[in-house]
Amino acid sequence: MTPQTQVGETMTRFGVRLRAAMDAHGALCAGIDPHRALVESWGLAYDVSGLERFALTCVEAFAGRVAVVKPQSAFFEVFGSRGVAVLERVLTELREAGTLTILDAKRGDIGSTMAAYAEAFLGADAVAPADAITVSPFLGYESLRPAIDLAEQHGRGVFVLALTSNPEGAGVQHAVRQGRSVAGTIVDGATRDNAPARERGELGGVGLVIGATVGSAVSDLGLDLAAAATPILAPGFGAQGGTVAELDRVFGAARPQVLASSSREILGAGPDVNVLAAQARRVADSLLG
Helix, strand or coil: CCCCCEECCEECCHHHHHHHHHHHHCCEEEEECCCHHHHHHCCCCCCHHHHHHHHHHHHHHHCCCCCEEEEECHHHHCCHHHHHHHHHHHHHHHHHCCCEEEEEEEECCCHHHHHHHHHHHHCCCCCCCCCEEEECCCCCHHHHHHHHHHHHHCCCEEEEEEECCCHHHHHHHCCEECCEEHHHHHHHHHHHHCHHHHHHCCCCCEEEEECCCCCCHHHHCCCCCHHHCCCEEEECECCCCECHHHHHHHHHHHHHHEEEEECHHHHCCCCCHHHHHHHHHHHHHHCCC
């Protein structure tokens, strides 16, 4: 049974599919970040044609070879509807190849607007649904409820920003109210939503985004990630400074739940498909320690 096999009207639970993909291919999430400097470094024009060539080369290199691929929505949206059409093709081709996708869109709103975002990316009628999306909880964790519930309904997932590595993030995420940090309340929400998966011995469908370079923040804030049964997307591995040793220090007992995200270290090896694929394999193998 492939990771994308349908069960009844819904897919196999996202956490189950993610665990299977990580076991098969390693704990690497390969980013597709077609920003201007990278596209031009490949000798491509920074236009829709160059975007398409860049993105589809990544699809060819990564499909069936890595656990997860993460396109960054903004770098496609900058080209308007034609760029979004390329993104939809990327998501569709990866799905057809049986490779899981996380769309890095970081959507966050309330009420009917959040519900519309959820339908656009996770719903039954989504044009090119991802297996999971990134979402922002800083209007309150429960503002994400439409996305969390819809993802669960369709066997998809969400990755909730919790601890980011940008210097400004700590001012919000480390802030304490009634004895609990903001990041802690986000982890608490994910832990509650993943409780059924934890009882089944599975990863849950509500993941967390925690930077690979946040240092001692996880332990300083008293976050019990291992008990949360949550997948952890850890951006910043590789060119941005994250190392295997750093992942071990940051995540401790939760390290088996960590999906390390790398973009620049891999994409810099392009544009040759075989070289790009080999670099992704090297990075994935390095995560084995």
